[in-house]
Amino acid sequence: MEETLGKALRRWRDRLSPVDIGRTAARGRRAAGLRREELADLAGLSVDYVVRLEQGRATSPSAQVVASLARALQLDPAERDHAYRLAGLLPPREGTISTHVPxxxxxxxxxxxxxxxxxxxxxxxxxxxxxxxxxxxxxxxxxxxxxxxxxxxxxxxxxxxxxxxxxxxxxxxxxxxxxxxxxxxxxxxxxxxxxxxxxxxxxxxxxxxxxxxxxxxxxxxxxxxxxxxxxxxxxxxxxxxxxxxxxxxxxxxxxxxxxxxxxxxxxxxxxxxxxxxxxxxxxxxxxxxxxx
Incomplete structure (x- = not known):
């Protein structure tokens, strides 16, 4: 199956738990990973935009958006670069300042x-x-x-x-x-x-x-x-x-x-x-x- 940014975002979102971002998982919570609302809040994006990204209806996110998502999803540098490429962007070049927060x-x-x-x-x-x-x-x-x-x-x-x-x-x-x-x-x-x-x-x-x-x-x-x-x-x-x-x-x-x-x-x-x-x-x- 073709890898897309939307699929990758869902996969990375599903592997995080509320505890990973400092929140307490509510009893009876059905979502195993982060909800879209939580990812949107962490990345400083609207929920609608996150939905459109995951569904492939928003196909040209800016480098700033990808960087915000990478930080929110706690991606490692290789995963961050993969997200840039899936968005049709070049990863940050060597010799430039990184905005990645481990x-x-x-x-x-x-x-x-x-x-x-x-x-x-x-x-x-x-x-x-x-x-x-x-x-x-x-x-x-x-x-x-x-x-x-x-x-x-x-x-x-x-x-x-x-x-x-x-x-x-x-x-x-x-x-x-x-x-x-x-x-x-x-x-x-x-x-x-x-x-x-x-x-x-x-x-x-x-x-x-x-x-x-x-x-x-x-x-x-x-x-x-x-x-x-x-x-x-x-x-x-x-x-x-x-x-x-x-x-x-x-x-x-x-x-x-x-x-x-x-x-x-x-x-x-x-x-x-x-x-x-x-x-x-x-x-x-x-x-x-x-x-x-």
Whole structure:
């Protein structure tokens, strides 16, 4: 039988369980795998579009849609490339930045949903986030891919550009580390047009970025203290850590607070008022797609 994208999507959907995405399987649930509604929610697509893809009535999904589906379905790199080919697209070329989030990272996020965690690509574009991230920093789903780039946010529109409200931090350690990261990414991904355009754009619009870039700034990410000025609870001061994932380009940004502190009480208030489930139950939220 001919392999189609629709058949592959159904096969991959059927092999995932709600537990794999951080949800509890309801008693009496008939579907062995994910429902179409759950896949649509994870991929940032409409249910109707997922149905049309599986039925072969939508035959030309964009690369962004395929990437979103691959993340939602927790495909490995070979399966992701197979999905691109079935959609009539070329898989991401070597030398370009990957937006693939490994299945293990997605499962970990599903169990860390009570914590504000964001997953970023090598050019510091936000790919996925937990519900607690949206509650603390504002929901990124309405932002464009360019607006979800941390480096652009820091240098082009100020440190709070990626968040819906101000994020305060001290010194230029973050700025130097981000510039160093982009320089490394350019070495690792020399054919990535988006990365080249990002560097060129920042060099033409940000004197601070240009200065650090021309100086050959080096830096590394260290634990930092950041204060989020939230409209509901006021200032929330968090420890911010950047975690790397061996074998892939993604990095996790994690905000934590000391247990029993006033900041912990504020985070708990935001969790409850924004409907963030307790630890172990919420799924990671994918970046928005331009698909129907």
């Amino acid at each position: 299945a293990g990272v997605q499962r970990m996020l599903a169990r860390l949903g009570e914590f504000p965690v964001g997953v970023f690509s090598a050019d510091w574009t936000l790919l996925s986030w937990t519900p607690a991230w949206a509650a603390l920093l504002g929901d990124p789903s309405a932002r464009t891919r360019a607006e979800r780039n941390l480096v652009r946010a820091v240098f082009a529109t100020g440190p709070s550009g990626l968040a819906a409200w101000p994020v305060l931090h001290d010194g230029d350690a973050l700025n130097r580390a981000l510039v160093a990261d982009l320089r490394t990414a350019l070495v690792d991904h020399p054919r990535d047009r988006g990365l080249l355009a990002l560097v060129a754009d920042l060099r033409s619009t940000s004197a601070e970025f240009t200065r650090l870039w021309d100086e050959g700034a080096v830096g590394r990410h260290v634990s930092a203290r950041k204060t989020i000025v939230h409209p509901q609870v006021g200032e929330v001061t968090c420890d911010c850590d950047v975690l790397t994932v061996p074998g892939c380009d993604v990095r996790l940004v994690v905000y934590t607070v000391a247990a029993g502190s006033a900041d912990a009480e504020k985070l708990e208030f935001l969790r409850v008022t924004n409907g963030v489930p307790a630890a172990g139950s919420p799924p990671p939220v994918p970046g928005p797609s331009s698909a129907p």
